[in-house]
Amino acid sequence: MLLKLLFFGLVTYASAAVKLQEVFSWNVLDWNYPDEYLKQESILTGAFIPENALPVGIERWKNKLFVTVPRWRPGIPATLNYIPLDAPHEQSPKLNAYPSYKGNELGNCETGLTTVYRIKADKCDRLWVLDVGTYGYDPNVTNLCPYALNVYDLNTDTRIRRYVFRPEDILPSTFIANIALDEGATCDDTFAYFSDELGYGLIAYSWQENRSWRFSHSYFMPDPLVGDFNIAGLNFQWGAEGIFGITASPVGSDGFRTLYFSPLSSHTEFSVSTRILRDERKVKEGSFNDFKVVGVRGPNGHTTSKVMDDSGVELFNLIDQNSIGCWSSSLPHKPQNIGVVDKDDVGLVFPSDVKIDEDKNVWVISDRMPVFLEAELDYSDINFRIYTAPLYNLIQGTVCEPSSQFIQTSSPMPMSNTRTVGQTPLYGLSLKAPSTPVQTSYFSSFPLNAQKIKSYNPASFSVTPKLAFLDMPRQTSYSDITSNKAGVSFFNKTPWWSKINY
Ligand SMILES: *[C@@H]1O[C@H](CO)[C@@H](O)[C@H](O)[C@H]1NC(C)=O
Ligand SMILES: *[C@@H]1O[C@H](CO)[C@@H](O)[C@H](O)[C@H]1NC(C)=O
Numbered sequence: 411m412l413l414k415l416l417f418f419g420l421v422t423y424a425s426a427a428v429k430l431q432e433v434f435s436w437n438v439l440d441w442n443y444p445d446e447y448l449k450q451e452s453i454l455t456g457a458f459i460p461e462n463a464l465p466v467g468i469e470r471w472k473n474k475l476f477v478t479v480p481r482w483r484p485g486i487p488a489t490l491n492y493i494p495l496d497a498p499h500e501q502s503p504k505l506n507a508y509p510s511y512k513g514n515e516l517g518n519c520e521t522g523l524t525t526v527y528r529i530k531a532d533k534c535d536r537l538w539v540l541d542v543g544t545y546g547y548d549p550n551v552t553n554l555c556p557y558a559l560n561v562y563d564l565n566t567d568t569r570i571r572r573y574v575f576r577p578e579d580i581l582p583s584t585f586i587a588n589i590a591l592d593e594g595a596t597c598d599d600t601f602a603y604f605s606d607e608l609g610y611g612l613i614a615y616s617w618q619e620n621r622s623w624r625f626s627h628s629y630f631m632p633d634p635l636v637g638d639f640n641i642a643g644l645n646f647q648w649g650a651e652g653i654f655g656i657t658a659s660p661v662g663s664d665g666f667r668t669l670y671f672s673p674l675s676s677h678t679e680f681s682v683s684t685r686i687l688r689d690e691r692k693v694k695e696g697s698f699n700d701f702k703v704v705g706v707r708g709p710n711g712h713t714t715s716k717v718m719d720d721s722g723v724e725l726f727n728l729i730d731q732n733s734i735g736c737w738s739s740s741l742p743h744k745p746q747n748i749g750v751v752d753k754d755d756v757g758l759v760f761p762s763d764v765k766i767d768e769d770k771n772v773w774v775i776s777d778r779m780p781v782f783l784e785a786e787l788d789y790s791d792i793n794f795r796i797y798t799a800p801l802y803n804l805i806q807g808t809v810c811e812p813s814s815q816f817i818q819t820s821s822p823m824p825m826s827n828t829r830t831v832g833q834t835p836l837y838g839l840s841l842k843a844p845s846t847p848v849q850t851s852y853f854s855s856f857p858l859n860a861q862k863i864k865s866y867n868p869a870s871f872s873v874t875p876k877l878a879f880l881d882m883p884r885q886t887s888y889s890d891i892t893s894n895k896a897g898v899s900f901f902n903k904t905p906w907w908s909k910i911n912y
Pocket of ligand 1: 549
């Protein structure tokens, strides 16, 4: 990946998350150890290097919030972890290895886990975890273990299955970071799908048959025209990155779900019926025309993580926009039907994963990943955040809200990069009345947000945080910010955000 440096010039406004509530945040991650002596020893021997840990995936199941940390650098105690949600609230809780430290042993292919990205819990209280087996990061990657699916029984915290992908499923270029589940009528009738970003494939796994197969399709490939990224003041190219975010729809009238997918270097959404994916014969039979183009999100529409709930509303991260987007699958997929449920130019820099739990709460983790990978994180600043909000609160006032849909089915409005206060859809103008935050959620969230605003820019916000909070959101889109470039180097010790002149 080629890194070019640029600088945010004068920026008049920033936005802060309004609906998403920050529940946890960290400058640097930390772990609970059985005792302090072991921890100190791990730090001394380099078995634990806190600054090397970047959280990338989350999942909530009952009283556990799972957090994954890839072993891109040395010193990561465990790649699969959880935070107990029934413990007294701490703003920066230490992570706990799941199911144990031993079960996270680096390079122990049989009973350990080496590197895990995104994970998924199912209705049968199982946690689906793909161990990609790699240690290090491009170009210093070693494949310590084969790609292996590990499934845990969450009620007993035991691993109930390990399945090693067939050699035919994996190419030399394979990189798999995402998983989607396709749950049938029984626990046995469950399929998992895995997107191969750099090998341009989609792997299907049948729980019942304990077997996998691999689809190829040109829709898994990147769009070469949109491989340039501007995130957190960094300009870089992820032009080879193919199929990435995947999620399954509710069960359709034909009894099958639809798998939605997007390449990372792309602004387009595609789909395929799980009727095709569940059938290994379709690999050879020729299923090219069963893969569909769903529509485009619009400019600055790169995404790496998506999830659809039972009502057919899809949420996804918009990594160029520091925001979470939504689309209601009952509407045509086009820019004016894409909404933004929340945006934060500091807190949501690289919202790496988005999940919806059984209680219809949305969970988001942000981690400033491009800064970690392409530059260096500032550990005197908050780098990682976990947010939550009820799904309905998030989509309220957006084009994805169920009751607003009839308004949106006709008269597409012209595209515009300019938004005024309160307008929700990102890429086009909305026919819907401007949304205002609900009073109750405003007051309950205010202390949290006011504190957050103060913490990153005291000069601008300490006097009238309330006003700032009301006026700031959604006044400027990220494309407005990035279009204003000047030539100052990123690499000095001043934190990256302080260069943004509010
Ligand atoms: C790769 O590893 C070598 C040797 O340990 C090191 O010098 C180099 O900086 C590493 N490169 C990256 C990109 O991490
Ligand atoms: C599933 O397949 C794997 C091969 O990767 C094998 O080791 C395992 O025993 C199988 N499990 C079941 C339940 O058949």
